[in-house]
Amino acid sequence: MSLPNIPNITPTISVTVEQTIPLLLSSIALEELALAHIINAEAEKLQFVLGTLPTGTALSPAVVSLAELFAVDSSVQRTLRDVIKKEMLLEFKFENVLDLIGTLPPVVSTFLFVSNRDDNMVAIFDISTPLSPLLIRKFGTGDFPGSLNGPTGLAITGNTLYVANQFDNTVAIFDILHPTDPIHVGQVSTGLSEPIGFAITGNILYIANQGDASGVAIYDISAPTDPIFVSKFTGEEFPGALNSPTGLAITGNTLYVSNQLDDIVAIFDISAPIDPIHVDNFGTDDLSGPTGLVITGTTLSVANFNDSTIEVYDITIPTDPIRVADFDTEDLSGPQGLVIYPADPVTPPLLYVANFNDSTVEVYDINNYPVDPIRIRDFGTGVLNGSFGLAIYPTGPV
Incomplete structure (x- = not known):
């Protein structure tokens, strides 16, 4: 006798555990719906023989004997016993799905904080679904009197949020361990004059100051909620390098400082973080009122406030940026802050741009950046x- 010929079946299963769970729950729900229909049919069977079902159809024979009623009742009981058995199996299946859910890592939401300079508020959006931002709340002076006054730049390290207050020369500090319920924990003012932008490297916080000698303050944030002023460097020390500094960005040992009034970005060597060295400037022919800066890989993006564009530079050699592109004169209006949503294996990286004049945030798909950024949407109108x-x-991967 020959052996059976079994074909080689090697299907590729590409469904993840996260995708499997809703499929299993849907199958349970559909089976429960089917059982509900069966139970309803059995109930209508009893109503029919008792003459209480309004069908308009007469019984034949017109009179049902007691024995016949018992027979129908027995039939219903047998069917319901089978339904009960199936319900027990579905309960086991549901418990197994709950166990499967328990093996998944906890869901971590991602939040975007947006400062609103003109109403002294900071808005919080849930961007866990990046293309569908959800407003969670706004907080400001009504919640924390004296904390916000012309909020501009934002920076986060660990569970601490820093908010630059342009109008009262302070930086407000918030504990955001519970990000939807921030707690105001402090305020600093030393060395600040119209603070407007931040950059963090290690335990050093740099703060751009637009007013009073146009400088950058340096704070030690070894204790994030208790920053210690270290020093300040200004345009007086580095003529031609600092004039109304606004945005800051760091890669390695290089600090970039945008200068809104001089239409340049200054480059500083911060190998010694508290003793920066001016290296060069760039952007004279490309920039007009540069503000926000953001770095992804070897690409530096600069918000061009006056021209309502984003200028893009290749910083493979950090001290020798090369302009590669600009984009979007139609949808931007006074761009300020920039931030990039961290990429993951599924979601393409997204660039968020604070649109100051329009009071919105623009979102761009930069999967092919710096080539061909694609505008996705804007949000925040009325908020x-x-x-x-x-x-x-x-701030890290989620």
Whole structure:
């Protein structure tokens, strides 16, 4: 006798555990719906023989004997016993799905903080579904008197949020361990004059100051909620390098400082973080009122406030940026803060741009960046007022 010939079946299963769970729950729901129909049919069977079902159809014979009623009742009981058996199996199946859910990592939401300079508020959006931002709340002086006054730049390290207050020369500090319920924990003012932008490297916080000698303050944030002023460097020390500094960005040992009034970005070597060295400037022919800066890989993006564009530079050699593109004169209006949503294996990286004049945030798909950024949408109309700074929490991969 020959052996059976079994074909080689090697299907590729591409369904993830996260995708499997809703499929299993849907199958349970559909089976429960089917059982509900069966139970309803059995109930109508009893109503029919008892003459209480309004069908308009007469019984034949017109009179049902007691024995016949018992027979129908027995039939219903047998069917319901089978339904009960199936319900028990569905309960086991549901418990197994619950166990499967328990093996998944906890869901971590991602939040975008947006400062509103013109109404002294910071808005919080849930961007866990990046293309569908959901407003969670706004907080400001009504919640924390004296904390916000012309909020501009934002920065986050760990569970601490810094908010630059342009109008009262302070930086407000918030604990955002519970990001939808921030707690005001402090305020600093030393060395600040119209603070407007931040950059963080290690335990050093740099703060751009637009007013009073146009400088950058340096704070030690080893204790994030208790920053210590270290020093300040200004345009007096580095003539031609600092004039109304606004945005800051860091890659390695290089600090970039945008200068809104000089239409340049200055480059500083911060190998010694508290003793920066001016290296060069760039952008004279490309920039007009540069504000926000953001870096992804070897690409530096600069918000061009006056021209309502984003200028893009290749910084493979950090001290020798090369302009590669600009984009979007139609949808931007006074761009300020920039932030990039961290990429993951499924979601393409997204660039968020605070649109100050329109009080919105623009979203771009930059999967092929710096080539061919694709505008996705804007949001914040009716919620934002002078959208300025952007920061994402948590700051690492989610």
